[in-house]
Amino acid sequence: MGSTKRSRTEDEERKRKKKKKHEKKKKSKKKRSRSSSSDRQERKKKKDKKKNRDEPVGPLPPAELALEVKKSFAPMTKEDWEKKQSVVRKVYDEQSGRYRLVKGDGEIIEEIVSKDRHKEINKQATQGDGEYFQSVISKGANK
Structure with missing residues (x-):
């Protein structure tokens, strides 16, 4: 047992x-x-926090504007570039006192003018150059 x-x-x-x-x-x-x-x-x-980070803050832009923003990040197409380059603007140049023709992003084009108009433009530009030179000298003398 x-x-x-x-x-x-x-x-x-x-x-x-x-x-x-x-x-x-x-x-x-x-x-x-x-x-x-x-x-x-x-x-x-x-x-959830990660999802919230991805969501836009504030009101949403209109659909057309949103498409333009998306396009701005994409490379420019040939058609867009040609359209932009076809625009010619007349811009005043403060240093020389001349109006210049600017094509597209900044290519400067010479205006085709008559002989009399050319002399007038040069005279005006020379005066503008002189005024600019005088202003630079006077600023330097004041310092």
Whole structure:
């Protein structure tokens, strides 16, 4: 009978150990599931923040303007470039006192004029050069 008592106590001991092990596993699973749900929530919050960063702030521009903005980032097509270059403007040059023809982005074109008009333009430009030179000298003398 003594040997049977030992085996029973050993069996009981094993059962208690198994039970404790099982309880520990349950607790750790509960902890994991809690942390994983909180991890999921944190990840979801981070995702939402990222989504909010991508969203525009303020009122949306009109559709036509939005298309123009998108086009401005794209390379210029040949048609667009030719259209831009075909525009010729008359711009006053303060340094020389002349009106210059400017094509497109800044290419300067000489105006075709008669001989009398050419002399008049040169005379006006020379006066403008003189006035500009005098203003630069007077500024230098004042310093």
